[in-house]
Amino acid sequence: MNVLNAMEPPVDELLFDLHADGDRGTLSLCGVLDAVNVPAIRPTLDRIVASDVQLVVVDMSGLQMIDSSGIAVIVSLFKRTRARGGTVHVTGLRDQPRAIFELLHLDRLLQAKAS
Numbered sequence: 001m002n003v004l005n006a007m008e009p010p011v012d013e014l015l016f017d018l019h020a021d022g023d024r025g026t027l028s029l030c031g032v033l034d035a036v037n038v039p040a041i042r043p044t045l046d047r048i049v050a051s052d053v054q055l056v057v058v059d060m061s062g063l064q065m066i067d068s069s070g071i072a073v074i075v076s077l078f079k080r081t082r083a084r085g086g087t088v089h090v091t092g093l094r095d096q097p098r099a100i101f102e103l104l105h106l107d108r109l110l111q112a113k114a115s
Helices: 038-050 068-083 095-103
Strands: 014-021 024-033 055-066 087-093
Touching: 014 038, 024 038, 024 068, 038 068, 055 068, 055 095, 068 087, 087 095
Parallel strands: 024 055, 055 087
Antiparallel strands: 014 024
16 A cells, blocks of 8 residues: 655556544545556455445545546445445545546535535
């Protein structure tokens, strides 16, 4: 797991950090969530789903770009978390990720909040 310690990640890189506190977890994303980077984040998402976390907040304020693979992994997190009685919210949407979430109406499904 990479820690968000840089203001601007290298081009096409994904930095992410997971912080869990009781039944709430926050996953912060920075950079690009695409087909190249999805495999790196899957184990972290699996840990979230397997944990006692009931509310997952995905902070996308540092996300510059997301593609269909990135959307798929977020939707999968939502479905798997909901199947065990939890909730996923997305915060910090801006620029291209915000446009994609709005186009697909995922902003409503995931109770997304823009930054």
